Amino acid sequence: MTLTQLHGDFFGLEMLLTDQEKDFLAQLRSYLERDVKPHVNRLWEAAEFPQDIVAGLAKCGVMGMAFPETRRFETSAVFRGWVALELARVDASVATYVGVNNGLAMGSIGELGSPEQRAEWLPPLSDGSMVGCFGLTEPLSGSDSAQGLRTTAERRGDEWVLNGEKRWIGNGTWCDVCVVWAKDVADNKVKGFIVPTSTPGYSAKPIEGKISLRIVQNAHITLKDVVVPESNRLPGANSFADTAMVLRLTRAEVAWAAVGVAVGAYEAARTYALEREQFGVPIAKHQLVQHHLVTALGLITSALTMVRELSMMQDSGTMGDEHAALAKAVTTINMREAVAHGREARGGNGIVLEYDVARFFADAEALYSYEGTREMNTLIVGRAVTGHAAFV
Numbered sequence: 001m002t003l004t005q006l007h008g009d010f011f012g013l014e015m016l017l018t019d020q021e022k023d024f025l026a027q028l029r030s031y032l033e034r035d036v037k038p039h040v041n042r043l044w045e046a047a048e049f050p051q052d053i054v055a056g057l058a059k060c061g062v063m064g065m066a067f068p069e070t071r072r073f074e075t076s077a078v079f080r081g082w083v084a085l086e087l088a089r090v091d092a093s094v095a096t097y098v099g100v101n102n103g104l105a106m107g108s109i110g111e112l113g114s115p116e117q118r119a120e121w122l123p124p125l126s127d128g129s130m131v132g133c134f135g136l137t138e139p140l141s142g143s144d145s146a147q148g149l150r151t152t153a154e155r156r157g158d159e160w161v162l163n164g165e166k167r168w169i170g171n172g173t174w175c176d177v178c179v180v181w182a183k184d185v186a187d188n189k190v191k192g193f194i195v196p197t198s199t200p201g202y203s204a205k206p207i208e209g210k211i212s213l214r215i216v217q218n219a220h221i222t223l224k225d226v227v228v229p230e231s232n233r234l235p236g237a238n239s240f241a242d243t244a245m246v247l248r249l250t251r252a253e254v255a256w257a258a259v260g261v262a263v264g265a266y267e268a269a270r271t272y273a274l275e276r277e278q279f280g281v282p283i284a285k286h287q288l289v290q291h292h293l294v295t296a297l298g299l300i301t302s303a304l305t306m307v308r309e310l311s312m313m314q315d316s317g318t319m320g321d322e323h324a325a326l327a328k329a330v331t332t333i334n335m336r337e338a339v340a341h342g343r344e345a346r347g348g349n350g351i352v353l354e355y356d357v358a359r360f361f362a363d364a365e366a367l368y369s370y371e372g373t374r375e376m377n378t379l380i381v382g383r384a385v386t387g388h389a390a391f392v
C-alpha cells in the first residue's frame with residue numbers, strides 16, 4: 001500500500017522510512033480513517049471506549065512492536081514514534097490506549113519482567129486477548145511518586161499483600177491486568193507487581209466528568225488486601241529508578257503523540273480554510289488565516305524534528321531521562337499552541353466536535369499533564385544541566 005505524505009509532515013520525514021515501514025503505516029492509516037475516525041466524536045461525547053478497536057489494532061500489528069516475542073518485524077524507536085503519531089493524528093484517546101497497553105503495561109513486563117513473565121503476559125497483551133494498565137499515580141501522590149507512594153506491598157511467605165489506592169489509571173475500569181507500583185514495607189523501595197484485575201480486593205471506578213481524552217477510561221482503583229504470588233513480582237523492578245526507566249521510554253512516545261495531535265488539528269484547520277468562504281474568497285486567502293496555519297506548521301515541524309532525533313538517540317542507546325523529558329515538555333507546549341491556532345482558524349466551528357479541531361484542542365490538555373507535567377520535566381532537565389535537584 002502507498003503511503004502519502006501528510007500535510008503536517010512538511011519536510012517529508014515519514015517518506016524516509018523503509019518500504020516495509022511505510023507499507024505498515026499506510027495500512028494502519030487506512031484502518032484508522034475507515035474504522036475509527038468516523039466514530040470518535042460520538043464516542044468522545046458519550047465518554048465510551050470502542051472495544052472493537054482492541055482486535056482491530058492488534059490485527060494491524062500495532063501492539064507489542066517493541067518486543068521480539070510479539071512484533072512482526074524488528075522495529076526502531078523512530079518507527080514506533082511514527083506509529084504513535086499516526087494514532088494520535090486520528091485520535092489522542094486511541095493513541096493513549098495503545099500507549100498504556102504497549103508502553104506502560106507491556107513495557108514494564110518486557111523491560112523488568114522475568115523470561116517466564118514475558119512468555120506468559122506479552123503474547124496475550126499484544127494479540128488483543130488481554131488489555132493492560134499501569135498503576136503508579138495515587139490520589140495523594142502524582143508528581144512526587146518517586147517518594148510519595150502510599151500503596152504498600154508486604155511479603156508473606158511466597159505471596160505479597162497489596163493495599164492502597166491508585167488514581168487516573170488509563171484502561172483501568174475494563175482491562176485484564178494492572179502493573180501496580182507499591183512500596184515494600186520491609187525496605188521502603190518501590191516494586192512492581194502484575195495484578196490480574198479479577199483478584200479479590202481489586203476494584204475500579206471510572207473517573208467521570210473529564211473535559212479531555214473522554215474516550216479513555218480512567219480509573220480510581222482500590223486495592224484491599226490484594227494477594228499476588230511472588231512469581232508476579234517484576235524481578236527487574238527494585239527501586240523507583242527502574243520505574244523511571246519505563247517512563248523514559250513512554251515519555252518519548254508521548255512526545256510523538258503530541259506531534260500527532262498537533263498534526264490532526266492542523267490538517268483539519270487547513271482543509272476548513274480551503275473550503276470556508278468569507279468576504280467572497282476562501283479564508284485560506286486571508287493573510288492572517290495563513291499566519292495561523294503556518295505558525296502551527298512551524299511548531300509541528302520543530303517538534304517533529306526533535307522527536308525524530310530523540311528516537312535516533314534511543315535507537316543508539318544514548319537517550320537519557322533528561323532528553324526524553326525535554327522532548328515531552330517542548331512538544332506538548334508546541335502542541336498546545338498549535339491546536340489553539342487550529343481552533344482559531346475555524347472560528348466558532350472550532351469549538352464544535354463535528355469540525356474535528358475541538359476534540360484535539362481539548363485532548364491536548366491531558367497529554368500536556370500526563371507522563372510528567374511540564375514542571376516535572378523541566379525540573380528533570382534542570383537537574384541535568386545544573387547538577388542541582390530543585391524538586392522541593
Ligand code: FAD
Nearest residue numbers: 134135136137142143168169170366370371372373375391
Ligand atoms: P500534582 O502532582 O498534584 O501536580 C499539580 C500541579 O503542581 C502540576 O502543575 C505540577 O506540575 C505542579 N507541581 C507539583 N510538584 C511541583 C514541584 N515540585 N515544582 C513545581 N511544580 C510542581 N497515572 C498512572 O499511573 N497511570 C495512568 O495510566 C495514567 N493515565 C493518566 C491519564 C490522564 C488523562 C491523566 C490526566 C493522568 C494520568 N495519569 C496516570 C496520572 C498523571 O501521570 C498525573 O496526573 C501527573 O503525573 C501529575 O500528577 P497530579 O495530577 O497528581 O498533579
